[in-house]
Amino acid sequence: MFESTANWFQKFLTHAPQESALGDRGENVAAKYLRNLGYKILHRNFDSKYGEVDIIARDAQMLVFVEVKTRKDGEAMPEPDEQVNITKQHQMSKVAEHYLSRYGIPQPPSRFDVVAVVWPRNVEPIIRHTIDAFTSTVERADPRTIGK
Numbered sequence: 001m002f003e004s005t006a007n008w009f010q011k012f013l014t015h016a017p018q019e020s021a022l023g024d025r026g027e028n029v030a031a032k033y034l035r036n037l038g039y040k041i042l043h044r045n046f047d048s049k050y051g052e053v054d055i056i057a058r059d060a061q062m063l064v065f066v067e068v069k070t071r072k073d074g075e076a077m078p079e080p081d082e083q084v085n086i087t088k089q090h091q092m093s094k095v096a097e098h099y100l101s102r103y104g105i106p107q108p109p110s111r112f113d114v115v116a117v118v119w120p121r122n123v124e125p126i127i128r129h130t131i132d133a134f135t136s137t138v139e140r141a142d143p144r145t146i147g148k
Contacts, residue, residue, distance in 0.1 A: 026070025026117035026125070027054055033115065033127050039064065048102075050094035055115075063110040065096045067133075073120040084114050084133065093136040112136070 031041055039057040046053045055066035067084050084092075092112060100107065114133040118126045 022072065022119070023068075023070050026119070027068045029070075029117050029125050029127065030066065030068040030115040031055055033129070034066070046095065046099060048095050048098045050098055051091040053092055053095045053099070056099065061109060063100075063108045064113050065092055065099075065110065066113045066115055067092060068115045068117065070117040070119065073118050073126075086137070089134045090137040093138040096136065097138050 027044065031044065034055065034057055035041060037059075039059050041055060041057050043056040044054065046056050053065050054068040055064075057064045057066060067088065069083050089112070096110065096112070100110075111132045112134050114130045116128040116130070118128075120126065
């Protein structure tokens with residue numbers, strides 16, 4: 001038991017920084033990609049009690065909450081954008097609602113995008129941008145009924 005725990009901990013210490021570095025590189029590439037499309041990056045790694053959103057940006061008048069998923073090419077995992085499951089969608093929806101209420105922003109049009117960054121060996125990353133990847137899972141209260 002102790003040996004397997006020690007092996008897991010050693011593996012965690014060895015791989016966590018590399019995975020984090022890859023994720024950071026992917027987020028940097030995604031932010032640059034979005035800027036090149038004309039998006040204005042408002043926040044990176046916005047954290048709240050509900051979780052984190054990688055990028056919050058403005059695309060014209062649209063507020064965009066972006067999840068970035070990065071992988072090395074050939075990893076035996078689901079495609080990066082397939083990892084934004086219903087649980088992650090709900091968490092992002094709650095963070096978005098918190099963001100909108102925290103900054104007192106009137107409900108602007110908003111959407112959720114996913115940027116998948118796949119890094120093949122020794123070449124530039126492949127970027128797949130899914131615009132309006134999912135809709136919010138949080139029911140917005142009708143402002144006319146609040147307090148009634």
